[in-house]
Amino acid sequence: xxERMAFVLFVLFVAVVVQxxxxxxxxxxEANAGxxxxxxxxxxxxxxxxxxxxxxxxxSMELNAELVESRRHNELLAADVERNRKDQEDLLVLLADQxxxxxxxxxRLRNLNQSVSDEEEEDEEDDVCDGVADEESGGxxxxx
Numbered sequence: 001x002x003e004r005m006a007f008v009l010f011v012l013f014v015a016v017v018v019q020x021x022x023x024x025x026x027x028x029x030e031a032n033a034g035x036x037x038x039x040x041x042x043x044x045x046x047x048x049x050x051x052x053x054x055x056x057x058x059x060s061m062e063l064n065a066e067l068v069e070s071r072r073h074n075e076l077l078a079a080d081v082e083r084n085r086k087d088q089e090d091l092l093v094l095l096a097d098q099x100x101x102x103x104x105x106x107x108r109l110r111n112l113n114q115s116v117s118d119e120e121e122e123d124e125e126d127d128v129c130d131g132v133a134d135e136e137s138g139g140x141x142x143x144x
Contacts, residue, residue: 008060015053
């Protein structure tokens, strides 16, 4: 995008230089030797350059507007990323608290001579139950 804007500015600069050359060539005696033909040619080139300049200015304005919109969109996305990061950190803290509570309850049950299953066995049982539930629902997820 920056390369395109640099190109637009370069073309604008060239257009200004061409216009100045056309204006100053009328004051040199050797330039007037060509007569009216050269003046008409220069006027048509000047009109063409002006129309190109107008097109490039419009394109430059469009690119600037697009750049502003892209920056605004980027800021919104950065804010979303930051919000999601904070939410993730909060969820990790909650998960750690939940794991701590579960461990505490397991320890209390063990102190009361109750049988407590290991986490690995629970995870395997959950995986088996999830597979059966998926087969029964046709592969669709359901909230129980």
